[in-house]
Amino acid sequence: MGGGNKIKSVAVIGAGAAGAVTAAALKAEEAFDVIRVFERRQSAGGTWIYDAAVQPNVLVRPGALPAEVDPPLEIPESLPTVTRPNQQERFSTTPIYDSLTTNVPEIAMSFSDVRFPYGPFAPHHIPRQYIENYFALHKTDSFLVLNTTVEDVLKINHPSNDGSTQWKLTLRRYDALQNVDIWWEEIFDAVILANGHYSVPTIPYVKGLEEYIKKYPGRIVHSKSYRSPSIYKSKRVVVIGNSASGTDLSRELISTAQLPVYQSKRSKTWWEGDTPPAGIEWKPVISEYLPDGRILFDDGTYLDDIDTVIYCTGYKPSYPFWNAKKNGQPLWDYRKGRLVKSYWHTFFQDFPNLGIVGLPRVLTFRSFEYQAIALARLFANRNPIPLPPIPVQQAWVSEREELTRKEHRRFHDISWDEGETHAWLQGFLNWSGLGTLTGQGRIPPPLTKEMVWAIENLKKYRPGGDDGKKDSNGQPTEAYEWIMVENRKRDVLGFI
Numbered sequence: 001m002g003g004g005n006k007i008k009s010v011a012v013i014g015a016g017a018a019g020a021v022t023a024a025a026l027k028a029e030e031a032f033d034v035i036r037v038f039e040r041r042q043s044a045g046g047t048w049i050y051d052a053a054v055q056p057n058v059l060v061r062p063g064a065l066p067a068e069v070d071p072p073l074e075i076p077e078s079l080p081t082v083t084r085p086n087q088q089e090r091f092s093t094t095p096i097y098d099s100l101t102t103n104v105p106e107i108a109m110s111f112s113d114v115r116f117p118y119g120p121f122a123p124h125h126i127p128r129q130y131i132e133n134y135f136a137l138h139k140t141d142s143f144l145v146l147n148t149t150v151e152d153v154l155k156i157n158h159p160s161n162d163g164s165t166q167w168k169l170t171l172r173r174y175d176a177l178q179n180v181d182i183w184w185e186e187i188f189d190a191v192i193l194a195n196g197h198y199s200v201p202t203i204p205y206v207k208g209l210e211e212y213i214k215k216y217p218g219r220i221v222h223s224k225s226y227r228s229p230s231i232y233k234s235k236r237v238v239v240i241g242n243s244a245s246g247t248d249l250s251r252e253l254i255s256t257a258q259l260p261v262y263q264s265k266r267s268k269t270w271w272e273g274d275t276p277p278a279g280i281e282w283k284p285v286i287s288e289y290l291p292d293g294r295i296l297f298d299d300g301t302y303l304d305d306i307d308t309v310i311y312c313t314g315y316k317p318s319y320p321f322w323n324a325k326k327n328g329q330p331l332w333d334y335r336k337g338r339l340v341k342s343y344w345h346t347f348f349q350d351f352p353n354l355g356i357v358g359l360p361r362v363l364t365f366r367s368f369e370y371q372a373i374a375l376a377r378l379f380a381n382r383n384p385i386p387l388p389p390i391p392v393q394q395a396w397v398s399e400r401e402e403l404t405r406k407e408h409r410r411f412h413d414i415s416w417d418e419g420e421t422h423a424w425l426q427g428f429l430n431w432s433g434l435g436t437l438t439g440q441g442r443i444p445p446p447l448t449k450e451m452v453w454a455i456e457n458l459k460k461y462r463p464g465g466d467d468g469k470k471d472s473n474g475q476p477t478e479a480y481e482w483i484m485v486e487n488r489k490r491d492v493l494g495f496i
C-alpha cells in the first residue's frame with residue numbers, strides 16, 4: 001500500500017477542477033507535511049478560465065502530434081537560475097468562447113460538498129468561480145504555486161536507499177517585473193497529474209491542407225481560437241466536426257455568417273435529426289484542399305471562395321514535462337491513444353507514487369472526486385484493500401484494449417449506459433473505504449438517484465436537431481437552454 005513509500009510530500013500539477021478536488025482530498029487525509037499545487041496560469045480554474053484575446057491564432061501542423069508541437073523546453077544545466085523568458089508556444093490559453101455554457105447538469109458536474117450556484121447548465125464563468133472558490137473553501141489556496149510551470153518530472157532514488165523513489169520537479173516561473181524566467185527544483189514523495197487534456201489542438205492530416213494554410217494565412221482556424229460569431233459576419237464558413245464544439249459553433253454561426261454554414265461531419269451524434277437545422281448544410285469529410293482555394297469533399301462535391309474553415313476536431317493530451325528517457329517509459333502512447341502501463345485510468349503499474357486525475361471521458365468533476373480520494377487514501381497508506389497485483393493490472397489493460405477495440409471507442413472513454421461508469425466508481429469506493437473513525441480522509445460520495453436522474457434526463461442538446469430559429473438579435477426564439485429527454489439513442493454521456 002502507498003507503494004511502499006512513506007509519502008509525506010505530494011505535488012499536484014494543475015489547478016483546474018481535478019487539481020482542486022485532489023488538493024482537498026489530500027488535505028483531508030491529514031497525513032502529508034507538504035502539498036503543493038503547481039499551476040502555470042495566474043489563477044485556478046483550468047479549462048474554465050476565459051481568455052478574451054487569442055492572438056496569434058493557435059494552429060498546429062495538420063496531422064502533427066503534441067510531442068512535435070509541444071516539445072519540452074530546454075532546461076538550464078544548473079539550477080536554480082534565471083534566464084530570458086520562454087518564447088515557445090505552450091498552449092496554455094483555453095478554448096472558452098463567449099456563449100459557452102456547461103453541458104452536464106450541475107448536480108453531476110459539481111463536487112459532492114458544494115453545488116454550483118445555479119443550473120442545470122451554467123455560463124462558463126460559473127465553473128471558473130466555483131473552482132477558485134473550492135480552493136478557498138478547503139483552505140487549500142495556500143497550496144497553490146501560481147504562474148509556475150512544471151517543466152520536468154524525473155524519477156530519483158529515495159535518499160534512504162530502501163528501493164523506493166521520489167520525483168524531482170523542475171519548475172519555471174515567469175517574473176513579469178524583471179521579464180525573466182526563474183528556474184528551480186523541488187523534490188516530492190509523490191506526484192498527481194491534473195494537467196488536463198484540452199490544451200493542444202489537433203487538426204487531421206488532409207491532402208493539400210498544409211500548403212493551403214501557407215497560401216491562405218488565417219483562413220484555417222481551430223475551435224480553440226474561436227470566441228464569438230461576430231467576426232464571421234457575412235463570411236462563408238465551413239465547420240469541421242460534429243461533437244460538442246462542432247455543434248455549438250455551426251449553430252451559433254447561423255446568426256452572422258453567410259448561409260448556409262457548412263458542417264463537415266464524419267459521424268452522427270444522438271442529438272441530431274435526419275436533416276440539418278435550418279441554415280446549416282451538412283458535408284462529408286474533406287478529401288483535399290486545392291492550390292486555387294477549392295475544397296473537395298469525399299462525395300466528389302466541392303466549395304469555392306470559403307473565407308474560414310474552423311476545425312472543431314478536438315485535442316490530444318500532452319505531457320511535455322514527463323522525462324520519458326530517464327523515467328524509462330513514455331507516459332502516453334499516441335498510436336494506441338492511451339496511458340502507458342496504467343490501471344483504472346488513474347494508477348501506474350511501474351510508479352506507485354504517481355497518479356493521474358481527470359483523464360477519462362466520463363462524468364467530469366464528480367468522478368475526479370472519486371479518483372482524488374482513492375489516490376489520497378493510497379498515498380496516506382490507509383486504503384482498506386490494496387490495488388490488485390501487477391499481473392491483474394496488466395490483464396485489465398489487455399482486456400480493456402480488446403473491449404474498446406471491438407466497440408470502436410477509445411481506451412479511456414468510459415460509457416454510462418451498461419453500468420461501466422458505476423463499476424469504475426465502485427472500484428474507487430472499494431480502495432478508499434471510509435477514512436478513519438476520527439474523521440481523517442474524505443469519504444467517496446454516493447451516486448444519488450437525483451443525480452442519476454439528472455444525468456439521464458436533462459440535456460443541453462436538443463435531440464432531432466435545433467430548428468435554428470433565431471430572433472433578429474440572433475437569439476434562440478424559444479426555450480433553448482435545456483430540455484428533458486426521454487428516448488436516447490447513444491451513450492447518455494457520449495458528448496463529454
Ligand SMILES: Cc1cc2nc3c(=O)[nH]c(=O)nc-3n(C[C@H](O)[C@H](O)[C@H](O)COP(=O)(O)OP(=O)(O)OC[C@H]3O[C@@H](n4cnc5c(N)ncnc54)[C@H](O)[C@@H]3O)c2cc1C
Pocket residue numbers: 013014015016017018019038039040041045046047048092095096101102103104109148149150151194195196197198321357358359363364365
Ligand atoms: C470547450 C470545452 C468545454 C467543456 N465543457 C464541459 C462541460 O460543459 N461540462 C463538463 O463536465 N466538462 C466540460 N469540459 C471538460 C473540462 O475540461 C472539464 O470539465 C474539466 O474542467 C477538466 O478539468 P481538469 O482539471 O482535468 O483540466 P483543466 O481544466 O485543463 O486544468 C488543468 C490545469 O493544469 C494546468 N497545467 C497544465 N500543464 C501544466 C504544467 N506543466 N505546469 C503547471 N500547470 C499546468 C493548466 O494550466 C490548467 O489550469 C469542457 C472542455 C472544453 C475544452
Ligand SMILES: NC(=O)c1ccc[n+]([C@@H]2O[C@H](COP(=O)([O-])OP(=O)(O)OC[C@H]3O[C@@H](n4cnc5c(N)ncnc54)[C@H](OP(=O)(O)O)[C@@H]3O)[C@@H](O)[C@H]2O)c1
Pocket residue numbers: 100101102103104198204223240241242243244245246248264265266267285286312313314315495496
Ligand atoms: N460545454 C459545452 O457545451 C462544450 C462545448 C464544446 C466542447 N465541449 C467539451 O470539450 C471537449 C472537446 O470537444 P470538441 O467537440 O472540441 O472535440 P471532440 O469531442 O474530440 O470532437 C472532435 C470531432 O471532430 C471530428 N473529427 C475528427 N477528425 C475529423 C475529420 N478528419 N473530418 C471530420 N470530422 C473529424 C470527430 O468525429 P468522430 O466522432 O468521427 O471522431 C468529432 O466529431 C469535450 O469534452 C466536450 O464535451 C463542451
